[in-house]
Amino acid sequence: MTKARKSILFNDAKGTLSPLNDLRPAHAIRTGAMTTAERLTHAFNLEPVGIVVPNAIKELAAEHSGVPVNEPPAGTDDDILMINGRCPLPVQAIADLKIGEVLIEKSSSDMVAVYLTSKNVAKLLSGGNPEMKTIEIDDTVLMRNPWDWKIFRDRCLSYDLQALAVEMKKVEEPPTGVMILGEHGVAIHPDAEVMPGVILNSQLGPIVIEENATIRPGSIITGPAYIGPGSTVLEQANIKPNTAIGPVCKVAGEIGGTIFQGYANKAHAGHLGDSWIGEWSNLGAGTTNSNLLNTYAEINARATKDSKMQKTGQTFLGVTMGDHSKTAIGTRIMTGAIVGTGTMFAASTPMAGTIDAFAWITDAGEKSFRLGKFVDISMSVMGRRGITQSQAYSRRLTILHEQVTGVNSGLNWPGKPMEHLAAKGD
Secondary structure: OOOOOOEEEEEEOOOOOOOOOOOHHHOOEEOOEHHHHHHHHHOOOOOEEEEEEHHHHHHHHHHHHHHOOOOOOOOOOEEEEEEEEEOOOHHHHOOOOOOEEEEOOOOOOOOEEEEEEHHHHHHHHOOOOOOOOEEEEEEOOOOOOOOOOHHHHHHHHHHHHHHHHHOOOOOOOOOOOOOOOOOOOOEEOOOOEOOOEEEEEEEOOOOEEOOOOOOOOEEEEOOOOOEEEOOOEOOEEEEOEEEEEOOOOEOEEEEEEOEEEEEEEEEOOOEEOEEEEEOOOOOOOOEEOOEEEOOOOOEEEEOOOOOOOOOOOOEEOOOOOOOOOEEEOOOOOOOEEEOOOOOOOOOOEOOOEOOOOOEEEEEEEEEOOOHHHHHHHHHHHHOOOOOOOHHHHHHHHHHHHHHHOOOOOOOOOOOOHHHHHHHOOO
């Protein structure tokens, strides 16, 4: 095996990826079966020695990184490959970089990756400008809008399933009462439970079912598809191609072309197509979304509520839903909706357009989700999965709420930035 390459994943804070990256670095977004970081690390045999993230999520990122955050590399003379966290695909041009070369996305002039000595990496991270030779890439390889997960989904999932299947033995004989169709292959972890009456259809692509996942009777999974560790596919669910269910989710109904970041529930009937669902979100019974216009036209969307409408380049595009969002029973979600972190939607009208974070929407109107109530609910939801909300997580939620609503929570701690409130006159 070739020697692992020292690496730093950097988040350049460019583009508008919210709500996907409100509570995580861009490289931690699940862009297929894997997160971007997991995919890049696997593809390039990386040994992470640090990450670079916006200061707003530095404390939160440090809880999960295991490597220094926003610090120049120390104690190493190795060359270091730095990769933009907005690049979900392991493009060959990154692997081909030679020392002193920087890869630039031609259409945006943004840095995709750079390969430098540790000394020059330290110089770059300290605001210096080391000498670099520019290599341009014509392809669009960086995410810049919240719906861009859809642009990369199929290619990312294809890579992931092949990589993951290698680590699990392909099923030769199906479990008792389970029907396997197709030739692309099905990989089931030994500690997963696939119950009688399940159909696993790999005619269109492979299927990977991870450790401690449960597939209950009567459900159908059509590949390419991924069921993450600890997740449950409930009775008679119809999991359609290009779906990736992250860890510890409960899903039911009709789901196609959708990525679940993890720890989310869609435990009832209803259609969910070509969507991205954040952690700790819950879709009420009968929640159904549109992922195709009646005119079959290209879908337009706004990255933020106040930004200009943009062409997404997509004919099929459902909802992009931030963490901790909730829908009431019977909710209808319109094509291309963007739903901010912490939204509670319980109106009889459809959920449509771009919705601010922490919006509380009922037939009586729209107001901001009160911070105290929101935090109490979020702690209860996480506690049901045995996870205690950390202080860093709570602080990030609080600051994000203040930034969005302009309401000073009155909570303070050393180093807390208050400039955004001063600008709003609070």
